Amino acid sequence: MTKPTYHHGNLHAALLAEGLRHVRQHGHSSLGIRECARNVGVDPSATYRHFRNKKDFLAAIAAEGFRELTTQIRIEFDTFKSEEGSDSQVALVRVGRGYITFGLKEPNLYRLMFGDAFGRNDLRKYLEEGIHDAWRILQAAVREGVPDSIPEVRLQRAESAAWSMVHGFVSLALDVQPRSSEEVQQGEIDAVLHAAQTGILAYLTK
Amino acid sequence: MTKPTYHHGNLHAALLAEGLRHVRQHGHSSLGIRECARNVGVDPSATYRHFRNKKDFLAAIAAEGFRELTTQIRIEFDTFKSEEGSDSQVALVRVGRGYITFGLKEPNLYRLMFGDAFGRNDLRKYLEEGIHDAWRILQAAVREGVPDSIPEVRLQRAESAAWSMVHGFVSLALDVQPRSSEEVQQGEIDAVLHAAQTGILAYLTK
DNA sequence: TGCCACGTGTAAACATCGTTGACATGTGAG
DNA sequence: CTCACATGTCAACGATGTTTACACGTGGCA
Known part of the structure; x- marks a missing residue:
């Protein structure tokens, strides 16, 4: 091709x-x-x-998934940035919604990316880059509009918490309370995103 | 035996x-x-x-895992309740910490329980009970001390968000930022729990 | 132009796995 | 005591991941 x-x-x-x-x-x-x-x-x-073996093959496929995830949330973040005078606190909500949307739209790919189908230790080669790119956008969304005075370690923990929340929602929706992406109520997503955004802001400024 | x-x-x-x-x-x-x-x-x-097949076998093992998880967080919740005059808002923090502790202490079991190793549809038989028991305790922790005036659907969404947050943290810690349970900083756990608790309270009373 | 080395695809084999069907055997109910 | 049934064995099937030895075709170098 x-x-x-x-x-x-x-x-x-x-x-x-x-x-x-x-x-x-x-x-x-x-x-x-x-x-x-x-x-x-x-x-x-x-x-x-x-490919060295099956795990290697799966990791390469997962890497493609991370590229697609990154694309999706980058679009959200960029359009947010392009809107003038937008409330900085909604950046996380925007990116988080894009993240969740991707997960619900690509359940099988998402399960591969975040499951343990391949050993994580060896395959950093494929994945590190893809994960890092997605990670950076989530970072930027969390840091958007927060004062510089906040110590770095606290910022990092806020980022980690933010990722936990959106990822946890997708993971549970896919594997524990399984239903199609259409069945997931907007209200459920809004709830997590609202709680995440206010909770993280509270943690940062406490 | x-x-x-x-x-x-x-x-x-x-x-x-x-x-x-x-x-x-x-x-x-x-x-x-x-x-x-x-x-x-x-x-x-x-x-x-x-056992009907391998998936059935795995599901039965996972069910045992859910029983252990339930035991762990039930202990947390019960000791919380037994303490007189305790701040009701820390119930979620207590139970959440127990949940995270379990996940970090039993990474392989946790991965089985919340992964897609077995089809979820057929095996409700084994799992429904175990998941439900754990779920009920998390519910109780979220509802602890919140006014009756809050509509049911909102409570349910808060519960879903709470579970997303603790589960997401464990899942990421195990599979995406892999490290031993000793290496996970207390501060990281505190951050998620703090953000979760305040965020969910804010969502409930907004 | 001719040749050869190397990247690429083939063929056959190995060990292992999940699963099934026909058969054996011990046990508990009548 | 006996007989039916639950439980365990044996042998086989198809399928998988992976390796090893071999074949081919192309591109670089003389």
Whole structure:
């Protein structure tokens, strides 16, 4: 698709696309190296020229998910910034809503990204960058409009708390109180976001 | 152990204990029916006399985890109630801290309980009860000392938000910013709990 | 132009797994 | 005592992740 240069096409990209498609559609637990290779029309062992093992493959797919998450919340943050005279305290609400929306829209991808399907220790290579980018936007949203006098460590803990809250909501909605994204009431989301925003502001300025 | 009545002992309990031990120690992803049966000294297929399949087995283990979680946070809530003249608003902080402590102390069990290792739809049988018990205590902690005038739906959303916050913190600590339970700073936990408590109170009384 | 090394894909095999069906066996009820 | 049934065994099936030895095709260098 991108660069059909050599031998059999661009296998690395083809496998990633197929894996991403499968995870989106059926979840990562049913994903198989053999089946992906089959759907791409290639021998299973060819996969190992491009990914060290299954976990490595899954991590690469998750990294793509983080890229999409980052894109989504970056849009929210940027449009917020472009609005003149907007209340700085709603930045977190905006970004948080974008985050939750992404999670509910891509349940299977989200589960892969934040589950333990791959060992986190080895695969920093793929993930660190993607996680960091998303993380930075959440940071910026929390820090938006708070006075400089607040110590750094407190800011970091506020950021950690903010992430906990939005992630926890998505995680519970997907795995413990499972329902489709349409069934999740706006009011529930508003509640978490309101509580998060006021709670974090209170923590920062206490 | 409990009732060595017939044939080979109480296999159901023995398998559950072995499975629980393995999950605690190595995580659920490496757990295997065959290995469990081997360690209990029984043929793999005997497992299917007691559990319909692997997911069923995992769900039963998770249910035990929920029982332990419930015990832990119930202790927190009860000791809180027994203290005379205690500030009602700290109930959530107490229970939340117990919740987080459990998650950090039992990372592998927690991951099983709140991950997607088993399909949630079928296995309500095992889990519904265990989840419900834990849920009720969190509910009670949120409702502690709030005026009766607050509408039910708002209370429910506050409860949902509270659970999101503590669960999200544990989940991120285990899978995204992985570190041992000793490395998690008390201050981080205090931050989430403080933000959660004030944020939820603000949402309830806004 | 010719050649060769290397990146890439193939083929076959291995160990393991979840799961099933037919068979054995011990136990408790009548 | 006996017989039905719950429980456990044995052997097999299909499928998986992974490795090893081999084949091919292309790009760089003489």
